[in-house]
Every structure is written in C-alpha cells, then in structure tokens.
Amino acid sequence: MKVLQFTPPAPKEDSVIVDEDFLTHFYNHFHRHKQLQITLILKGKGTLMVGNYSQAFRPNEVYILGPNQPHMFKSEPGHFTNPRLGNAHAIHIFFDLERIPKAFLALPEMESISRFLDLIQNGLQLPAEHTEYVAKILKSLEDKTNLDRLLAVIQLFQYFSKEVKGWKSLQTGFADYSFSDSDGMRMNDVFQYTLDHYAEPITLDKIADIAHITPHAFCKYFKKHTRKTYNTFLNEIRINEACKRIINSSNDGISSIAYSTGFNSATNFNRVFRKTTGMSPSDYIREYKSK
Structure with missing residues (x-):
C-alpha cells in the first residue's frame, strides 16, 4: 500500500x-x-x-x-x-x-x-x-x-x-512527486477509496476519515499534493468513468450514465462534463461516433 x-x-x-x-x-x-x-x-x-x-x-x-x-x-x-x-x-x-x-x-x-x-x-x-x-x-x-x-x-x-x-x-500542473512514505499510504488510501466508491455520495467527512485527518486539514493536504480540490478530483474520476460508459454502451441514456457515476442530476452532470472535457455529452458522443 x-x-x-x-x-x-x-x-x-x-x-x-x-x-x-x-x-x-x-x-x-x-x-x-x-x-x-x-x-x-x-x-x-x-x-x-x-x-x-x-x-x-x-x-x-x-x-x-x-x-x-x-x-x-x-x-x-x-x-x-x-x-x-x-x-x-x-x-x-x-x-x-x-x-x-x-x-x-x-x-x-x-x-x-x-x-x-x-x-x-x-x-x-x-x-x-x-x-x-x-x-x-x-x-x-x-x-x-x-x-x-x-x-x-x-x-x-x-x-x-x-x-x-x-x-x-500526464500532468495537471505540478511536477513534485516527492511523497513521503506516510503521505504515499494516505494518498493511496484516498485514491483507492475514490476509485471504488465514486458512484456513491462521498462526503468531506468520510474521505477525511479515510485519510485519518480532520476535514479542514484534509482540504489543505489534498490541495497541497494535487493542486486541485478533492471535489474536482472526484468529478474527474466520475467523468472518466462516464466517458468509458458512453463509448462502451449504445443503450444507456445520458441521464442513466449521470446517475450511475455519482451525479445527483443530469443538469449537474452536463455542467461538470463540459467543464472537464470541453464539450457536452452529446458532442462527445457525436465526436466518438465520427471516428
């Protein structure tokens, strides 16, 4: 670990x-x-x-x-x-x-x-x-x-x-990967939990508990090591999974994919999808099918 x-x-x-x-x-x-x-x-x-x-x-x-x-x-x-x-x-x-x-x-x-x-x-x-x-x-x-x-x-x-x-x-703005051993275990636990539970509601209290620090300390800690908020990171994981499902499925609708990847509404999903990928889900589908 x-x-x-x-x-x-x-x-x-x-x-x-x-x-x-x-x-x-x-x-x-x-x-x-x-x-x-x-x-x-x-x-x-x-x-x-x-x-x-x-x-x-x-x-x-x-x-x-x-x-x-x-x-x-x-x-x-x-x-x-x-x-x-x-x-x-x-x-x-x-x-x-x-x-x-x-x-x-x-x-x-x-x-x-x-x-x-x-x-x-x-x-x-x-x-x-x-x-x-x-x-x-x-x-x-x-x-x-x-x-x-x-x-x-x-x-x-x-x-x-x-x-x-x-x-x-394969970088999002920082080049310092000098994690200590304890940081490595903590980040690994956070990453693993997020990958396994991204489709569920993950509260700040819950993920801070996984890291064994207070919510306030976790926000500072995660931002220091990743240059992004945990919520941004979680949304990126969810959108990555949504993109895979869009590509691999011809039957699931956008709303179904949104809810199955942890979003509480199709409107919120569309907003985050566009912010993360630079295009709407429908544009993403059209671009993929055109390849």
Whole structure:
C-alpha cells in the first residue's frame, strides 16, 4: 500500500528489463520505481492514475512514466468479478536512466534524446498514429540479447525525440512527486477509496476519515499534493468513468450514465462534463461516433 520503490525482478547486469504481464488484473496499487517505464497495453481497460492525474486506459495505447513517478493501472471491476488469466495483458519496459553516464548524454549525437528524456519526468502518452510501429519494437525486445536490447531502446528514444509530435502530457500542473512514505499510504488510501466508491455520495467527512485527518486539514493536504480540490478530483474520476460508459454502451441514456457515476442530476452532470472535457455529452458522443 506504500508509495515506495518497486524493483522489477531481473539480473543485475540487465540495463533494460522487459516484463510481460499476463494476469487477471493489473497491479492496482499506487507505486513507484527508479526506472523509467514504457507500457504497451495489449488487453484490459481501466483507470490510469499518475501523480494527481487520472484518465481511462484501453488496449493499443503506449505510456511513458518518469522515474519515481507514482502511478497505478486500476483495472475495471469486471476484471475482478470475472477473473480470467489474460484479462490484463501488457508489456512493460523498465530502464534506469541513472546508468547512462552524463558524458554520454552530452555527446552531440545524443542532444535530441537528452532533451526528450527531460520531458518524460511527468509522464507522456504516445499519439495513436505511432502505436503500431512502437508496439512492434516493444514486442521484439524480449527475444533480443542484452546489448541489442539496449541499442533498440536508445533507437526508440531517438524515434520518440525526432518523429513523434503531439505527445499527451500526464500532468495537471505540478511536477513534485516527492511523497513521503506516510503521505504515499494516505494518498493511496484516498485514491483507492475514490476509485471504488465514486458512484456513491462521498462526503468531506468520510474521505477525511479515510485519510485519518480532520476535514479542514484534509482540504489543505489534498490541495497541497494535487493542486486541485478533492471535489474536482472526484468529478474527474466520475467523468472518466462516464466517458468509458458512453463509448462502451449504445443503450444507456445520458441521464442513466449521470446517475450511475455519482451525479445527483443530469443538469449537474452536463455542467461538470463540459467543464472537464470541453464539450457536452452529446458532442462527445457525436465526436466518438465520427471516428
């Protein structure tokens, strides 16, 4: 439950670690590790939380998470109610940037890669048009030798730095992820409770009780660590879930989705949806169906 260093299992001599998950659900605890992480989602859906940011994730998406960046891939409830091996399938690449000598990154040939690595500290999502090409490379790493694997990752960084435009930032305004161990446990408990109970009325007293502090202290604490109010965060979780339901269901009406994701009225849902996504639910449906 702590946001502590997580060490991917691999021989010490391996600079690039390839870990393929083929599980009933993703590792759904808020955690971090010193390695940069590249993740290709092959199967499974849910909510990705990176620091104070959250969004839906789905198959055929690639994410880059910075070193020591707290994160969690929270599987959809269906992964748990109907657990089957392979519900969650992903390839994770771990690479410790501290093992790259500074003199090497200072080489003229490494200039673009060095600039790119400075950008990943807060997390990035690869634009969809590059997924097929990058996925092919990530899938091939398992069969490469140590040196070939390292060279392939460096070439991948070169591709990221030169060819990819329009990265999606996994950040909402703050870059300090230096949670202490006690803060990590507290934030993890708050995130987990919110993800599990977003469809229910969550009062300030209740969520403050989960964090084991007073409501007044909780408001200051949450705003300090996330740069947003808890109510804003809760609404983002609810809207993320509403977007998934809109995409995955052709029968549920807007009002039904609004009430099932924790909103007390369709009017309030429409207002929050527009504020969060920049469009109305009906516009969102039309845009999705046009793709």
